[in-house]
Amino acid sequence: MVGFRPGRANETPVCRKPGRRCPAVSNRAETKFCVAALRCKQVTAGQMRGGALGWRFCPARPCMNPRDSTTTLQSPVLLRTIRDTDLDAALRVQAACYPPAMQEAADVVLARIRAAGDTSFVAECDGEVCAYVFAYRSRQGAVTPLDARFDVAEDGDTLYIHDLSVSPAAAGRGLARLLVEQLQALARVRGLSNCALVSVQSSQAFWERLGFRATDCAGEEARVALATYPPVALYMCSGA
Numbered sequence: 001m002v003g004f005r006p007g008r009a010n011e012t013p014v015c016r017k018p019g020r021r022c023p024a025v026s027n028r029a030e031t032k033f034c035v036a037a038l039r040c041k042q043v044t045a046g047q048m049r050g051g052a053l054g055w056r057f058c059p060a061r062p063c064m065n066p067r068d069s070t071t072t073l074q075s076p077v078l079l080r081t082i083r084d085t086d087l088d089a090a091l092r093v094q095a096a097c098y099p100p101a102m103q104e105a106a107d108v109v110l111a112r113i114r115a116a117g118d119t120s121f122v123a124e125c126d127g128e129v130c131a132y133v134f135a136y137r138s139r140q141g142a143v144t145p146l147d148a149r150f151d152v153a154e155d156g157d158t159l160y161i162h163d164l165s166v167s168p169a170a171a172g173r174g175l176a177r178l179l180v181e182q183l184q185a186l187a188r189v190r191g192l193s194n195c196a197l198v199s200v201q202s203s204q205a206f207w208e209r210l211g212f213r214a215t216d217c218a219g220e221e222a223r224v225a226l227a228t229y230p231p232v233a234l235y236m237c238s239g240a
Helices: 045-049 084-097 106-115 175-189 204-209 219-226
Strands: 054-057 062-065 070-072 077-081 121-125 128-138 158-166 194-199 234-239
Touching: 077 175, 084 106, 084 121, 084 128, 084 158, 106 128, 121 175, 128 175, 158 175, 175 194, 194 204, 204 234
Parallel strands: 054 070, 158 194
Antiparallel strands: 054 062, 070 077, 077 121, 121 128, 128 158, 194 234
16 A cells, blocks of 8 residues: 555655665675765675664665664654554554545554564654555565455565555655665565555556556455455556
């Protein structure tokens, strides 16, 4: 799902300052992206898989930082992994982004934080959570029903993006694109070949600009799960 009205304002990067790209992460490689004005830290893929570190985001592109679990974007925005204590804030963002029929229960959201906290993130604006994304390891073609708990597949091949929501107060900062790019990079680090999601609220064009394409989900169970979303809901997939 995507909890904002997609448009060019939501796609704009936080900063368009010119930067240089570090070598791409692989099972051996150490770095992702950096901007010339900032030092790029090194991290092993094993550390990343262990969930022991956060990601540093330079003004335009992400760079992993092994020294801490919370690092800044262009001030005053902070991206970090989600915590149990973010539940109330995430519910507030959800309420601002979705109609009541699409809002998911607090116990379900908390279960997701606990099941997939290392693959789900929040953005803080001026010290308050202003956006979040829930994602977890799954299998290509599988769909999570609306208001259902995550069934994490430890041997899955896909990072499933269940819910991306940006508070209306934070529109125009490029947070949606940055959160998605973070997940795509994370999928590559963890050896996942795909990212997948369900597009709702007329967000298909936004996801297509990020490399996703509508495709068939796998089997009757997935089609029943897709039907729990309001029309028009589309299963979309991209290579990580």
